[in-house]
Amino acid sequence: MIKGILFDLDDTLYNSSEFVEIARREAVKSMIDAGLNVSFDEAMNILNKIIEDKGSNYGKHFDDLVKSILGRYDPKIITTGIITYHNVKVALLRPYPHTIKTLIELKSMGLKLGVITDGLTIKQWEKLIRLGIHMFFDDVITSEEFGLGKPHLEFFKYGLNRMGLKPEETIYVGDRVDKDIKPAKELGMITVRILKGKYKDMKDEHSDYRINSLQELVDIVKKLKVKDVKKN
């Protein structure tokens, strides 16, 4: 009996990869315009290396970029990049098509809905609120709160526990095989992989369902409910 759905956030509920890429590129362009004396391609290479080394939640990517190119701290250029990044984020952040309609349908089926996501709590909440979808979720569970992220099974168990759900009565929806689908499957959840974002071509031997759009979830839940009825 399906009682709830746990969603990954980035690239599952909105186009994270795409928006982050555009925001970073626009930020770099604005920094060059403000005096960062470097070609766009070289700046992007250096920035991508910094993000790879320090992780995406490091918080000083632009500081390091400017320092590595100019050899000094330049607050005008750094702040210009931060403002542009933020402006683009606010402008582009929106849910995938059908997301809100689908969430309404799933709620009206009596399901508990939760988000379980790697990242900083306030940053992930900011995305949900700006996306205008936070009200649909009974709980939002972040790796910062637990101290350990995906693909650790303990993190998923902690999330299920907070939601009051057992694995076998829970659908898990995510975009990554390695960090989302594999551990969720291992715990006994029903796994749905959404084919979006930069991992959409990842090799996959773990997902129960693959979908191109969130709205396909409604039919999956309906089918699973019919199966339940037949079993009993």
Add this chain to the structure above:
Amino acid sequence: MIKGILFDLDDTLYNSSEFVEIARREAVKSMIDAGLNVSFDEAMNILNKIIEDKGSNYGKHFDDLVKSILGRYDPKIITTGIITYHNVKVALLRPYPHTIKTLIELKSMGLKLGVITDGLTIKQWEKLIRLGIHMFFDDVITSEEFGLGKPHLEFFKYGLNRMGLKPEETIYVGDRVDKDIKPAKELGMITVRILKGKYKDMKDEHSDYRINSLQELVDIVKKLKVKDVKKN
């Protein structure tokens, strides 16, 4: 011979007190709407106490407010407050009337212009860039960079040094008697007090000029230039 002008930022170049007050009030209202179970007046009292205790650059005002009312961390409510505060800031941040016109006139008189301000470097730059006036300033000097803020004379000397200006050839423009005008006067700068913001009624025995609008600066500079010519 007047060669440059040093400006304070908050309440001197834009209506800081007013915008911060509105942004905080709107943020508190949005947090109550998001589930912060308290009256508006009580929440504002608690928030003002936190700001008084921790200073305005503390960075966790809303965290502490929510914790002190609900007894727990609630990221939904905190993030709602942060987003509202930020949205109001972006919407309301604009220079005082005549600021840009005045800055253009002062630049065309061949003067060096600088900003010297207490606060975090990136935050103060963000204001200047969002105000659309950062391009007018030859340098922006912050207390975070120097490690010591107003009214320390060393901070003002450091600013003059970075600008390549001597006190007697520099006009200082600020809103506070205690933190701006008194130390600037002590160093030998020509002091102009702008009567704006929450300190506009402060007792003042130190300013050479008092103005209601930045545009009055143009006449003050002209008069000082005439005096110079007569002296020589």
